[in-house]
Amino acid sequence: MIEVANITKTYGKKDSAFTALDDISLSIKDGATVAIIGKSGSGKSTLMHIMSGLDTPSDGHVTVDGTVLQQMKPKQIDAFRAEQMSFIFQAFFVEGNQTCYQNVMLPLEIAEVRGRDRKQRVMDALAAVDLSEKANSRARNLSGGQKQRLAIARAIVNRPKLIFADEPTGNLDSATGDKIIDLLFSINKTLGSTLVIVTHDDELAARCKIQVRLKDGKIDSLVTKPTRKTVARAKK
Amino acid sequence: MRIQDTIRRSGRSLRSAKLRTVLTSLAIAVGGFTLTITLAAGNGIREYTDRLVTSNFDSSELIVGRDKEVSNTGAPSTEPKEYDESVTSMAIGGDGSSLQIKQVTPEDITELKSLPYIEEVRENYQLAARYITREGQKRFTLSATAYNPAQKPELAAGTLPKTGDIADNQVMLPEGYVKALGFKSDKDALGKKISINIQKPFVDGGGEQVLAAIRNGVDPRTLQPESQMRTFTIAAITKKAATSINFGTLPVLVSTNDAKQMYDYTTEGTPSYDKYTYVYVRVKDGEKQASIDAAQADLKAKKYFTMSSKEIQQSITQIVNILQALVGVFGLITVIASVFGIVNTQYISVLERIREIGLMKALGMRKRDLRRLFMLEAGWIGFLGGAIGSAGALLVGIPLNPWITKKLDLGEGNSLLIFRPSQIAALIVGLMIVAILAGYLPARKAAKMDPIEALRTE
Numbered sequence: 001m002i003e004v005a006n007i008t009k010t011y012g013k014k015d016s017a018f019t020a021l022d023d024i025s026l027s028i029k030d031g032a033t034v035a036i037i038g039k040s041g042s043g044k045s046t047l048m049h050i051m052s053g054l055d056t057p058s059d060g061h062v063t064v065d066g067t068v069l070q071q072m073k074p075k076q077i078d079a080f081r082a083e084q085m086s087f088i089f090q091a092f093f094v095e096g097n098q099t100c101y102q103n104v105m106l107p108l109e110i111a112e113v114r115g116r117d118r119k120q121r122v123m124d125a126l127a128a129v130d131l132s133e134k135a136n137s138r139a140r141n142l143s144g145g146q147k148q149r150l151a152i153a154r155a156i157v158n159r160p161k162l163i164f165a166d167e168p169t170g171n172l173d174s175a176t177g178d179k180i181i182d183l184l185f186s187i188n189k190t191l192g193s194t195l196v197i198v199t200h201d202d203e204l205a206a207r208c209k210i211q212v213r214l215k216d217g218k219i220d221s222l223v224t225k226p227t228r229k230t231v232a233r234a235k236k
Numbered sequence: 237m238r239i240q241d242t243i244r245r246s247g248r249s250l251r252s253a254k255l256r257t258v259l260t261s262l263a264i265a266v267g268g269f270t271l272t273i274t275l276a277a278g279n280g281i282r283e284y285t286d287r288l289v290t291s292n293f294d295s296s297e298l299i300v301g302r303d304k305e306v307s308n309t310g311a312p313s314t315e316p317k318e319y320d321e322s323v324t325s326m327a328i329g330g331d332g333s334s335l336q337i338k339q340v341t342p343e344d345i346t347e348l349k350s351l352p353y354i355e356e357v358r359e360n361y362q363l364a365a366r367y368i369t370r371e372g373q374k375r376f377t378l379s380a381t382a383y384n385p386a387q388k389p390e391l392a393a394g395t396l397p398k399t400g401d402i403a404d405n406q407v408m409l410p411e412g413y414v415k416a417l418g419f420k421s422d423k424d425a426l427g428k429k430i431s432i433n434i435q436k437p438f439v440d441g442g443g444e445q446v447l448a449a450i451r452n453g454v455d456p457r458t459l460q461p462e463s464q465m466r467t468f469t470i471a472a473i474t475k476k477a478a479t480s481i482n483f484g485t486l487p488v489l490v491s492t493n494d495a496k497q498m499y500d501y502t503t504e505g506t507p508s509y510d511k512y513t514y515v516y517v518r519v520k521d522g523e524k525q526a527s528i529d530a531a532q533a534d535l536k537a538k539k540y541f542t543m544s545s546k547e548i549q550q551s552i553t554q555i556v557n558i559l560q561a562l563v564g565v566f567g568l569i570t571v572i573a574s575v576f577g578i579v580n581t582q583y584i585s586v587l588e589r590i591r592e593i594g595l596m597k598a599l600g601m602r603k604r605d606l607r608r609l610f611m612l613e614a615g616w617i618g619f620l621g622g623a624i625g626s627a628g629a630l631l632v633g634i635p636l637n638p639w640i641t642k643k644l645d646l647g648e649g650n651s652l653l654i655f656r657p658s659q660i661a662a663l664i665v666g667l668m669i670v671a672i673l674a675g676y677l678p679a680r681k682a683a684k685m686d687p688i689e690a691l692r693t694e
Contacts, residue, residue, distance in 0.1 A: 054598060054687055075602060082600025089691065093595045097252035109241040110601045 268625020296522020
């Protein structure tokens with residue numbers, strides 16, 4: 001359960017102050033899929049950064065499973081991110097010089113996961129994105145779609161509760177992008193991770209349960225798709 | 237991040253920039269090379285002087301004198317001594333300088349012998365013999381002294397006495413005299429006889445003898461003091477050892493008894509008669525440094541000046557240490573210069589990997605771990621530099637060693653460059669630490685980086 005309460009983010013001082021986010025409040029249940037939609041400059045990336053604890057709000061707070069991020073020490077937030085969150089970026093950010101295996105191992109190393117099953121977890125994650133046979137290839141030799149699949153493997157290896165995806169299809173052609181989106185949603189189902197996608201793609205947003213549309217730092221619209229149960233109930 | 241993961245990851249990122257890594261580490265390698273060679277040369281010289289001292293001085297013996305010059309090591313003293321009528325004057329030093337030396341008297345020797353911690357007192361006979369010769373051969377100058385069992389001269393022929401002194405009326409002859417005195421070979425000379433001529437001094441400047449000669453109608457210019465021929469049997473032939481301290485010619489060695497007789501004969505009537513610049517004193521339990529120290533302290537209280545073999549060694553090694561420090565400073569300067577190379581390389585590395593750093597921070601990597609990652613990278617550069625440098629030093633030094641030994645005439649079994657694995661390991665560790673410290677600033681920059689800035693895609 002993630003609760004975003006009255007988040008405000010302002011840059012600059014007094015006269016030249018710029019409000020990137022203005023009194024945003026949200027509530028996201030575990031395992032939900034959330035789309036944060038908006039044009040560039042609407043504040044959607046800033047909201048994602050604040051929700052993940054990378055950035056601090058000027059006002060308000062974010063509560064994840066009862067823990068207030070803004071009350072944690074930097075060390076605790078780091079540990080929290082290492083164990084419970086992960087990221088997928090538009091530009092992939094995979095290390096070209098390292099092998100796929102080494103790329104996926106990174107979160108486990110950061111989270112100080114010990115033991116023999118480390119290797120198995122990496123291989124499982126690679127298998128989940130269908131990159132098993134590329135384990136020992138260097139990431140720079142992968143295609144764009146493969147790179148993003150590798151990034152997804154890296155995002156799920158730690159079995160996080162929360163996956164943030166920042167324009168995950170922005171650098172991909174539509175066919176490859178669709179496959180990536182399918183993959184993300186299937187992972188959401190199988191792992192039960194909450195998926196927060198930042199996008200300006202309405203089609204992609206439409207597949208998410210919660211759609212938050214931002215405009216000039218404010219919530220323009222907040223749509224929660226009815227679940228099948230509620231749809232069924234409504235039909236009756 | 238656990239340390240082993242950090243080490244592996246830092247090594248891996250260096251491998252992905254091989255050329256830059258190697259070039260940066262080469263700068264440290266130069267320092268590592270210089271320092272390895274310096275350390276090895278220091279070891280070699282120190283070991284050589286150790287051998288020099290132990291083969292020339294008995295470590296359980298002390299040199300004891302009445303004059304502070306006896307215990308003067310290193311630089312000559314600049315403070316003048318007050319004139320003392322009872323002190324005899326004698327010239328020392330190759331520069332012709334003359335110095336008053338307060339000598340050790342028979343009373344001093346009696347006192348020394350009575351001390352409970354002294355086992356034996358050996359007088360130091362500086363013999364002034366005129367010449368050495370053999371029937372039908374030319375006459376040659378020589379230096380002669382008493383055989384010192386502790387010195388164990390190296391022999392070309394014959395044998396050393398198993399214990400104690402050589403027999404009276406026997407000599408150990410330096411090999412240079414063998415051919416000069418007409419022997420066919422070293423072996424041929426053994427058991428043959430030679431003669432040494434010694435001369436009585438003119439007492440009181442010889443004034444009385446001159447007057448007596450004039451009275452007897454003899455030209456005083458032809459006057460010769462009384463002299464004596466002593467005949468010795470050759471017991472052994474000595475050769476120059478690589479570790480012998482001898483200025484000029486090797487001395488002819490005689491027994492202590494013979495040396496005493498000859499010394500008395502040549503000094504009779506002079507102020508030096510029965511007096512010695514210094515004597516050798518054997519300390520009871522002298523193998524233990526504590527007994528030597530105690531003896532030296534007590535002798536000092538009794539206004540004697542002493543010098544132990546350890547002090548002689550120190551006076552030599554002091555010079556070595558100074559030289560080594562000088563060369564070492566150059567090595568250190570190189571290392572300092574290479575530090576800037578590391579700082580520069582690591583800054584570039586941090587700037588090149590802004591994205592990677594941002595990602596790691598986003599994934600929850602702690603500042604401390606990130607700092608450690610980059611400092612360890614610098615540490616790897618230091619390790620590589622140290623390893624390349626000392627490997628280079630070994631590659632150059634080991635094959636060159638025999639040649640240097642030959643050129644410097646160090647003698648068989650002595651090497652100028654002695655490489656100690658422990659020292660090389662310590663040096664590499666030291667260079668790693670220097671490199672890690674050099675990596676601190678770039679690492680801090682990486683740790684402080686704002687992940688949001690770093691991950692901005694445009």
